[in-house]
Amino acid sequence: MHDLAAEGVKFIDLNWINVSFLFIVGFIGGLISGFIGSGGAFVLTPGMMSLGVPAAVAVASNMCHKFPKALVGAYKRYKYGHVDLKLGITMAASASVGVQAGIKIQEFILSKWGEAGSNLYVSLSFVTVLLIVGAYVFYDAWKTSKSGLGDQVSSLAQRLQKIYLPPMVHFKTANVTISLWLTIPVGFATGLLAATIAVGGFVGVPGMIYVVGASGLISSATELVIAFIMGFGGSVKWAIHGMVDIRLTLIILAGSLLGVQLGAIGTTYVKEHMIKVVMGIIMIIVALSRALAVPKYLEELGIISITQSSIGLLDLASFVTMCAALAVGTVIILGSMWKSRPVAEPEVYARPVKEGYEHV
Amino acid sequence: MATLSKKKPVGKTILYGVITAILYAAAFANSEAVLQLFTRGGAYAALPIAAVFVFSFAHGAFASNLWSVLGIEAVTKQPSKRPTAPAPRPAKRPRPRLRLSL
Numbered sequence: 001m002h003d004l005a006a007e008g009v010k011f012i013d014l015n016w017i018n019v020s021f022l023f024i025v026g027f028i029g030g031l032i033s034g035f036i037g038s039g040g041a042f043v044l045t046p047g048m049m050s051l052g053v054p055a056a057v058a059v060a061s062n063m064c065h066k067f068p069k070a071l072v073g074a075y076k077r078y079k080y081g082h083v084d085l086k087l088g089i090t091m092a093a094s095a096s097v098g099v100q101a102g103i104k105i106q107e108f109i110l111s112k113w114g115e116a117g118s119n120l121y122v123s124l125s126f127v128t129v130l131l132i133v134g135a136y137v138f139y140d141a142w143k144t145s146k147s148g149l150g151d152q153v154s155s156l157a158q159r160l161q162k163i164y165l166p167p168m169v170h171f172k173t174a175n176v177t178i179s180l181w182l183t184i185p186v187g188f189a190t191g192l193l194a195a196t197i198a199v200g201g202f203v204g205v206p207g208m209i210y211v212v213g214a215s216g217l218i219s220s221a222t223e224l225v226i227a228f229i230m231g232f233g234g235s236v237k238w239a240i241h242g243m244v245d246i247r248l249t250l251i252i253l254a255g256s257l258l259g260v261q262l263g264a265i266g267t268t269y270v271k272e273h274m275i276k277v278v279m280g281i282i283m284i285i286v287a288l289s290r291a292l293a294v295p296k297y298l299e300e301l302g303i304i305s306i307t308q309s310s311i312g313l314l315d316l317a318s319f320v321t322m323c324a325a326l327a328v329g330t331v332i333i334l335g336s337m338w339k340s341r342p343v344a345e346p347e348v349y350a351r352p353v354k355e356g357y358e359h360v
Numbered sequence: 361m362a363t364l365s366k367k368k369p370v371g372k373t374i375l376y377g378v379i380t381a382i383l384y385a386a387a388f389a390n391s392e393a394v395l396q397l398f399t400r401g402g403a404y405a406a407l408p409i410a411a412v413f414v415f416s417f418a419h420g421a422f423a424s425n426l427w428s429v430l431g432i433e434a435v436t437k438q439p440s441k442r443p444t445a446p447a448p449r450p451a452k453r454p455r456p457r458l459r460l461s462l
Contacts, residue, residue: 011395064408068416076424080434236409242401244408247391250384253415258423265427268434342435 011057011245018051019251026065026255028326033256034073034263035333036279037223038201041066042286043322044252050319053248060238061248065256067231073260074224080268082217084173087208088225090180091187095200095226096233098191106195116300123290123297125196130287133206138280140210144273151272157213174214174222186211187226194230201227202283209276216275217267266333269340274332282329289321369425376422383415 012018025047029040041062048058077083110118144151157176165179186207194200201223208219238244267275296311298304387394398407427433 011399014391064412068412068420072416072420072423080436232409235412236405239405239408240401242399242404244398245395246398246408246411247388247395249408249412250387250415253412254384254419257416257419258426261420261423261427262432265432265434268436 011247012052014247014251021047021051022248022251023255025326026252027259028255028330029252030069030073030256030259030261031263031266031333032259032278032282032326032329033069033224033227034076034260035220035266036201036263036275036282036329037205037220038199038227039282039329040256040326042197042199043326046319046322048248053245056238056241056243057245057248060235060241060243061245062252063231063238064235064244064246064249065252067228067235068253069256069260070224070227070231072257073264074221074228076261076264077221077224077267080221080264081173082221082267083225084171084214084218084222085225086169087171087174087176087183087212087214087218088222089229090169090183091190091204091208091222092226092229094184094187095191095194095204095230098188098193098200099195099230100191101188102192102195105192113301116297120294120297120301122196123294125193126290127287127294129193129197130202130283130290133203134280134283134287136210136280137206137276138284141273141276141280144276145271151215151217153213154210156210160211161213171212171214174208174212174218176213178212183212190226191230200230202279205279216272220267220275220279221264263333266337269342270336271340274336278329278332281332282325285325285328286322289318289325292318292321368429368431370429373422373425373429376418376425379418380415380422383418387411 022044025040025044029044032039044062045055045058048062049055053061074083074088078085106118106121109121113120140154157178160182161176161178163179163182165181167180168177169180169183170177186204189207190200190204192200193203204226205216205219205223208214208222209216212219214222235244292314295304295306295314299306299311397404398411
């Protein structure tokens with residue numbers, strides 16, 4: 001059996017430059033995913049496309065590396081007691097419905113305004129959602145850091161937890177009891193965003209923190225469960241159409257499995273608000289990167305007029321800014337891990353204690 | 361004298377490292393044939409899915425042991441307990457009835 005969709009697809013030739021690029025971005029993406037629960041995919045897909053990989057193959061190969069990476073990260077963080085499996089499965093179920101709704105919206109926009117309209121919708125969603133949510137997450141992390149009180153349950157989550165709307169569900173690891181009906185919109189929005197900008201975690205993690213009331217540590221780890229379930233379903237669909245370039249997937253996986261475990265270890269070193277700091281900063285920089293791509297789509301729709309050289313320059317600036325988001329995230333994670341690294345206890349037992357010196 | 365440091369999993373790291381290297385070598389030595397087989401679609405979709413699980417198991421175990429050998433290990437700490445709202449009670453609950461005994 002041969003899928004017709006794969007007929008016209010060209011798979012790229014590999015050389016040391018693109019192998020190194022995929023390995024390094026895979027490692028950095030994995031590091032960020034292990035730490036904040038999502039990330040990396042937003043650079044990998046455009047990055048692969050810039051290497052000449054067709055869009056569908058880039059999305060498929062990226063997704064096929066994402067779910068095993070999420071599985072390894074979730075397993076690692078489950079061992080640290082960070083994962084609420086019940087919350088993850090509940091969220092993933094409603095997120096699957098959100099993905100279907102997101103696809104329908106995309107199809108409607110594509111049929112009405114064409115590809116440029118669809119790209120503009122994706123970019124504007126990126127900018128609006130990420131700027132608002134990212135700024136709030138960063139502000140909250142800054143407030144927590146200033147007050148020194150530690151991670152607190154948001155007032156919105158406290159109010160929602162008081163609403164008695166059966167069935168009430170208790171999430172043991174997250175230590176939260178909330179109506180199932182109130183978790184559904186969060187999962188739905190996660191899926192909707194995943195179908196639109198491919199990074200549902202940018203809504204899923206803040207949603208679990210500020211709406212459900214789980215801590216940043218639990219939310220970022222639980223997001224990996226959602227990413228695994230959704231990524232697995234998506235990968236099977238793409239693989240049925242023969243779109244997964246296994247070579248690309250395996251190279252990215254080689255880097256990301258090293259990164260995701262380092263990121264997961266990092267969460268046990270740093271203070272909880274650092275997860276929010278990294279997430280907020282990355283979201284704001286990615287939003288700026290997508291904002292730089294908006295003029296191109298406005299020009300394609302005939303709304304504004306802009307020269308081709310300016311469009312090329314903006315495209316390059318957008319990609320560089322996106323890479324900067326990963327770089328800044330990596331520096332903060334590794335820097336805070338280095339600062340908070342466990343200091344080896346002085347080896348008091350290793351040195352033989354001379355008789356008579358004990359009570360000096 | 362007994363030392364306090366844990367034994368590093370050097371043997372496991374080498375074992376899983378060799379398994380991972382063999383898997384990658386097998387995939388990339390015949391990458392054209394592998395790519396052609398794995399992109400046939402339909403029931404062949406099971407191949408890339410199964411492959412990433414196998415690679416993840418071997419390479420994931422290697423990566424985990426490698427960080428341990430390099431001395432980068434998790435600090436055992438439980439997520440901090442945070443104050444949460446008490447579980448809500450149903451609106452209708454039996455109320456004490458006033459009885460008048462004459």
